[in-house]
Amino acid sequence: MGVALGLAARGLGRVWPNPSVGCVLVSPDGRVVGRGWTQPGGRPHAEREALDQAGPLARGATAHVTLEPCSHYGQTPPCADALIDAGVFRVVVALIDPDERVSGQGLARLRAAGIEVRTGVREAEARDLNQGFLLCRIKGRPLVTLKTATSLDGRIATATGHSQWITGPEARQRGHRLRATHDAIAVGVGTVLADDPTLTCRLPGLEDRSPVRVVFDSHARIPVNGALVRSADRIPLWVVTGPEASVHRRSNLEKKGARVLSVAGDDVGRPRVDAALSALADQGVTRLLVEGGGDLAGAFLAAGLVDHLVWFRAPLVIGSDGKGAIAAFGVDHLGDSAQFSARARCVAGGDLVEHFAASAPLSPIEFSLSETE
Template identity: 50%
Template sequence: MGAALAVGRHHLGQTWPNPAVGAVVARFDRLSEHGNPLILGHGATAAGGRPHAEPQALAQAGEAARGATLYVTLEPCSHHGRTPPCVDAVRAAGIARVVAAIGDPDDRVAGRGFSILREAGIEVTVGPGADEARLAHAGHISRVVRGRPHVMLKLAVSADGKAGLEGRRPAAITGEQARARVHMMRATHDAVLTGIGTVLADDPDLTCRLPGMDRRSPVRVVLDSQLRLPATARLLANLDVAPVWVIAGEGPPAVAERALTERGVEVMRVGATPDGGLDLEAALRLLAARGITRAMVEAGPRLASAFFTAGLVDEASLFEAPGLLGRNAVDALEGLALDAFDAYLTTVETERHGPDRLRILRRR
């Protein structure tokens, strides 16, 4: 199962609207040169969501799959979509046993896949690797169960808890190694969200700029209530690498929307909250309706705080740098102390990236 999880994780951020499933076909009556069960085939959900992992692994195994065991990180699908049901491929291959990490909460599957396999005389075991699989498929689970993507908030903070210089001027807080880690995070998410304030202040690119990985860049989403995104923004200079979607309020005129759509930007609109801001939960539901399962928020202190206070942060990546920005610098979360994270997030892992520390926090 560890191998299946590793294979599936390789395509995180590339398979939406489908989950990034991993599958391995193995035989225990044949051993490798190291004395381990012989792996006959492996597969991962392909970019764009198809073909699925199971038929790829079974095709690799060929006739040797008959009587073998299939390890898969999520319950095999049992419905007709753009591809035939994976349970049909499993039965046709003559698999004797299926080991799945977790069931699929999608109503079209939700135990039906396991039932079909058992009715065909295939032994089914569920549970090995379940905790890791729930993390790998958190986006799919969130989209199906809650109707919105799994949200990861990324923050870079100085040792005194600041995120920008006095006057809301941008500051380079972390070093090159930490920034490379951020680019890898972008590559494993379907979309990266930011606010128009960050675009106007920093003019970010928000692509994955690791060598050879630009095509793994996520959809760039700008929350822009008044449609102020300028035509000169760097985001619009590389639409061939990754699309740009803008979520606006209901007020801006159609002419402002048309100017962006003519540039190739997709514009969506949502209602406002009582305080006049964009309805963030409605914005996330719009993204889910378009297939987004994993969203990374890279924004300024105001929007980061808004996501947090709305209870929409499922996971946080907090990059802590050793330098100080000073008493008058901008707080990392506007109106909130950093220890507000402790209200419903728990540190589960830490990493070192040069002089900087990364804390990964998740919901309790």
């Protein structure tokens, strides 16, 4: 199952709206005869890939799958039927699929065919890996990772706005790897106006892993001659506006190839974060990387909608006149602050990279998806 989880991770950022699944087929004498993971765009599925690789050697094998094999007809036939037809003897599953079209039906179909089934193997790791897909199915929103790169005192730029580059090349490479594993990347229009970014993945060999670019832009102010709009015909650009954005500006963006998502606004007309996440989930996005700026980061934290926090720290101090990474979001007491637990820490060149997670975006009650053996 550990190998299957590693294979599943290869699909993160490339398979939405599908989950990223891994499958390993092991023969009765202990040889791996087939491996597969969900392919770009979500098809073929991991089981189909592994079965095609194994061929006749799949008969009598044990299939280790990170998510319950599907039992419904979509663009491809059910994977549960494919495993049955291949003559697999046993299926070991990490996690039951919460999709109402599956949700135990795939396992029931396997058992009805006389196949031995075991569930819950390394379930926590499988749940963590596909948390975005699960959140979409259970809560109707994608996983949110907030990423920021700052000085030791939490500044993203000097008082004059100078910010390139706070962190070194190794840290920036890790930032691009984050982009490659998310379906979409979001910034506020202020960042666009200040930096004219492209928001692409620029690691050699991973240029095709650039996520959908999402701009939170209350009044559709994003420049139509900027880098994002100019590249909208090659890399998807979605602009999330509030209800007061002008029809003319929205139309101009759509003519340039951008998609405009108009969502409910807050009391000052800015797109509501929860409404924006719901709209993104409706479009199939399961993993969203929020990169800035401070106002957008503060809005997500204030809404309690940050699941992971990745903080890059450079060994320098700018001072209180520098620009802060997170805008004020109304914390008067420590108990009102956004709370996270440390997950991992590493050094990237001369910089520190820290990974934090919010406590239980899916509670055990909401997420009782494994069977009791």
